[in-house]
Amino acid sequence: MNSLRLTVNGASVTQAVEPRTSLADLLRENLHLTGTHLGCEQGVCGACTVIVDGVPVRSCISNATGCGGAEVRTIEDFDEDPLMIELRQAFNAHHALQCGFCTPGMLIMARDIVERLGDADEQRIRQELAGNLCRCTGYSGIVKAVRSVIVARQANGVVAPPRSVGLGPAGCGHGAADETTAKPVISPPQPATASSATKAQLATPGKIGASAPSVKQSFVIDHPQDVIWRQFGNVPAMIRCIPGAALVGETEEGNYQVNMRIKMGPIGAQFAGVANQQRDDRTMTGVIHGAGRDERSASLAQGELSYALHEEHGGAATRVDLDVKYALSGALGQFARAGIVTHFIGAITAQFTENLRRSLSPEAGDPEPREASELRLAGSLAIAVKSWLGEIRRKLFSR
Structure with a gap:
């Protein structure tokens, strides 16, 4: 892992990231700045455009560790920006958006055009926007919106100030205050074996950070609290309740060897690893830690399930509060978009509850073992996409 320091939206940020982590994934997954959208992930569509050291860049193909010491601004940082307010109003007036997916990157680029080229005509605006693709509007409304802001500013005597950009690619750290902030600190490489990787992750309880995505669920079971508490203490029985999980054995250290198969549409993986549990009989709370590696993709998955039991209906039933946190890194990390995986984990948790x-x-007998696949994934994703689009519309164009 690399220790990375940079400034994001005016705040100093220190993060531990893998060398392959893109700036877009750092912003979205680590810092939860989801206004930066991911489209092609090849630097073609421009949906992921952010400002790095004063220059628009494609965050999906910008290496996060190469931005040590840089100053990064995402769409969230322009809420109160006067020029961005003008552009949002112009986009509304000229119908320069439909689905809104390209809009954050389009607005970032439009602001740069107006600020840098105060006299740009329609042809120049189209040239400058060539790297930002929109599948809805036909671009005419977007170009008119940008041009209208330029004309209005010219009428008000606003002149684009001269701007100089330092040598080197954007985000290389040329704007860093000192050399140490521009260079990531490389930690020694860890062995790639499943056992060593998972044991290292499980050595310290609570390894997953508080900012990691999580899913919270509560449900009531018609059994007394002590019955449910004993069931949660039976680790082999609990593993059988997890869709796709299979108990392999128990280690000398008291950890359980587990295999976990998951499938999201055409993407499947089998993680081999270990799990352990800490419990508090007094408060009837516990935490199950797990980590595993998919050898085919060399991806590492970590999970942490916290649970608390509470009496219901005078002791005849028990309410179970679950909090599931997760982290996915390696080749499969590109599929770990917070919203998608959150819905996936939510469905898995629901299946666990039924089992x-x-x-x-x-x-009823033991639950029937089956591969962990989200049967309700399509419906969940439709709800998630609708929510995200509605949120970005409200945030960008409510003024």
Whole structure:
């Protein structure tokens, strides 16, 4: 992992990232700045455009560790910016958006054009926007919106100030205050074996940071609290309740060897790793830590399930509060978009709940083992996409 220091939206940020992490993934997954959209992830569509050291860049193809010491501004940092307010109003007036997916990157680029080229005509605006693709509007409204802001500023006597850019690619750290902030600190490489990687991750409880994406769920089971508490303490029985999980054995250190198969559409993986559990009998709370590696993709998955039991209906039933945190790195990390994986984990947790209820019913027998696949993924993703689009419209164009 690399220790990276940079400035994001005016705040100093220190993050531990893998060498392959893109600036877009750092912003979205680590810092939860999801206004930066990911489209092609090849630097073609421009949806991921942000400002680095005063210059628009494609964050999806910008290496995060190459931005040590740089100053990064995302669309969230322009909420109160006067020029961006003018552009948002112009985009509304000229119908320069439809689905809104390209809009954050388009606005970032439009602001740079107006600020840098105070007399740009329609042809020059089209040239400057050539790297930002829109599948909805036909570009006419976008170009008119940008041009209208330029004309209005010219009428008000606003002149684009001269701007100089330092040598070197944007984000290389040429604007850093000192050399140490521009260079990531490389930690020694770790062995790539499943056992060593997972044991290292499980050595310290609570390894997953507080800012990691999480899913919270609560449900009530018609069994007394002590019955549910004993069931949660039976690790092999709990593993059988997790879709796609299979118990392999137990290590000398008291950890459980587990295999976990997951599938999201055409993407499948099998993680081999270990899990352990810490429990507090007094408060009836516990934490299950797990980590595993998919050998085919060399991807590492970490999970942390916290649970708390509470009496319901005078002790005849139990409310179970779950908090599931997760982290996915390596080749499969590109599929770990917070919204998508959150919905996926939510569906897995729901299946776990159903299996737990079945395991407590003697006539039902053990839950039927099956691959962890989200049966409701399409519906969940439709809800997520609709929510994200609505949020970006409200945030960008409510003024």
